[in-house]
Amino acid sequence: MTDATITDAATRPPATNPVQRLSLTWFGVVPFLIFAFLFLILPTLNIVIGAFRTPDGSVTLANIRGLFVPEIINPFWLSMKISLLTAFLGCLIGLAMAAAVTKGGLPSWIRDAMLTFSGVASNFAGVPLAFAFIATLGRLGLVTVVLKEVFGINLAGLGFNLISFLGLTLTYLYFQIPLMILIITPALDGLKREWREAAEMLGATGSQYWRMVAMPVLWPSLLGTFALLFANAFGAVATAMALTGSSLSIIPIILFAQIRGDVLQDPHLGYAVAFGMIVITGIANLVYIVLRARAERWLK
Amino acid sequence: MIRSPRFWSWVAFGGGLLYFFIPLIGMFEFSLRARRGEYSFQAYTNVLSDPQFHQTFVYSAIMALFTIVFGVLIVTPTAFWVRLKLPRLRPIVEFITLLPLVIPPIVIVFGYIRLYNTSSWLPLTGSAFGTDILLMFGYATLALPYMYRAIDTGLRSIDVGTLTEAAQSLGAGWFTIITRLILPNVLVAVLSGAFLTFAIVIGEYVFAALLNRPAFGPYMVWMGGNKAYEPAALAVLAFAITWACMALIQLATRFSKHTRAQR
């Protein structure tokens, strides 16, 4: 009781004037709120509203309807497929690798090294990553040449192409997997050793432990990271542009080409495309929030 | 200890090692091919002596520094106030800091172009300087989730309430509290956020390309299309820089642990 009053009195600002107190209380967060409003929320709202306006300002659904043509729907679909696949694989492989270093009995220096490297690799996304993959898996890349000259395998002849679904997935995974490792490692650390020992004492096998104890605890983090990885891949434009220029038909590149050169011959279609992107990443995160609430209910 | 989990751990780790290191080796090997028939560092010489490289790298580095300073100035008081006085605002603030991860950056910059051109109430794109400021705000937006997370974690590890209490009982005002008490104590957290921001800004492409500023990202893309072996050299350099940033973060964290222990 005394503690509370002391703390209370202490955190009250020196001045006793209520108006001054109110303004000082908000003083710290107002710049942040103004910044977030002007440079994050307002531009997004502008796009969302613009998607429903005609050039003369009236409300319309024509722009949104204009999205449902093959040359725009296909890129959306393609982007979603790549994002879903790389998020899924990223989660799976990232989880496997993180579990290997935290629980798998490997020497402890490997854990530190992997976490540092993951930090680097998750930020290596974008232009340099594309160059690295061209230099490795491109027509004249190291792996392609080695496979041809040492093993006699002609990668191009087998139909492999870096600018394909498989090639893009491979490239995107390079920053998806480390991101997963970075986020899931603290969650894995939270799995107490005692739980495993208790499960073993009760006769559970390794897989039963994972299925019934570890996974339910990890679900919220897994889902959250899945949504994050999805949004990450969905919006990635630098890597793809560095790989192909602006001709690849994934939706961020379509939007980029539209902003730069109005290639869709309709300025307001750009708003609609951007709006579509926000809707998809928004839905992904909404799904995450709903599923996470359900998972946490189960936990309780 | 059961042997099979360990075996699978090594398999997982080994597979990951291969996947992550082969592209790096490939990139390095490709960058050595500038002279036909022999390995040489010619590509690196070409890149490092290119005036465009210097200009764009310096531009991006300076932008990164301004972004870091601005980010720290905006986020630190906010995180401090939310933790101390406005805990009810926490969900809102955290939601805002997660927005840049949900909204694709290309949509954000599209909004900037439509909103802050010369026919708007805040004509930022009307001059080179105004566009630079807009770009900085854009970078700060991109770095916001990481900055906030870093500083918030830093504040969590020091007892903000007691420190503030003590300072106030000694007669310090809010400004003094934040600048001379809080900031030095979260310096390590600020540094990790700073290095991460640096890595993000150096490699950033979409904002700089669509706002037409001479940054390092568009330079790298341009090199990729127009030069044969220099892009791989650039990628190696970019990787080295990112690695240096992360290593510096580790160093800073370890340094703080040291000072903690001494107390």
Place this chain on the structure above:
Amino acid sequence: MKLKNMIATGASLIALVAGGMAQAQSMDEIIAAAKAEGMLTTIALPHDWCGYGAIIASFKAKYPEITVNELNPDAGSADELEAIRANKDNTGPQAPDVIDVGLAFGPQAQAEGLTQPYKVSTWDEIPADVKDADGHWYGAYYGVMAFGVNKDLIETTPTTWEDLLKADYAASFALTGDPRASNQAILAILSAGMSRGAEPGADSGTKGLEFMAELNAAGNFVPVSGKAGTIAQGQTPIVAAWDYNLLAWRDSLAGNPEIEVVIPEGPVLAGVYVQAISAYAPHPNAAKLWMEHLFSDEGQNGYVAGYCHTARFNSMVAAGAVPQELLDALPPAEAYTRAIFPSVDQQAANKTVVTEGWDAKVGAVVAE
């Protein structure tokens, strides 16, 4: 008598002024005004395109008070028009002063009101069919469509457009840009259409798109913007581009790898590029000075040094104004004698068909 004289003098004065409207400033006035403006913003001028690097350097050397602000060198012609549109009220450095676009884009820009008229001092030497009579756009240089081949990856060089459909060239052929925005890519498609017997115009657009669709279906088309870097790195071993670009890229790669430049057999397509000053140019006098520079002997020879044929080529060669070593370095004249120059209308028709039909007919989708 005196009154008649006065009226006559007045009338001739008015005629003189009206006639000289497009040339109202003298060269010195332009230079002074340009220096006062202090900056020139260009767009889409790669340094290895027709020797623009050297031309810009010589402009900077002549007028050191004028800073040259170069925007987006990889922009296509449509991107340039969009840059003017998007920056109509903008006097900042993102607004281009001058544009260099394909012939078909000149009238489009003029129709949208994106250009302002100006006639350079050497106006009369520019052929009439590559310039707008009122001076809104004017042709500067041209080249012919050719293939550039990376000899490290491709053993047999293709000699015709039909060759490209062969299985040997799987995942090998690329255009130099987005066919919805880049003039070079649009005209490559026109050339493909011509090789199938179509007349330049809407027909060549249709037949060209058919060809590209077949190429894409055969798996030989790569949706990457082909340039020196991508040819050498192996993503686009064969690229269709202007011969001057291919020759410049061959030079810059200096044999590592070796690039072969071949003009395909069959009809040879020549493509003209026109210059125009933006109607909303923040620095109109600097823009005019730049145009004077481009069409001066110095500027035109700068183009020739970049392997381009220029608008004033014939008159300058006749006057002996082109150095012999530049003439010797040009690509062989044989292809140029049978080159076809599509008219403005033909190019416009082709452009409409290609830009609107690309997504539907070909729409390079990522292979699955």
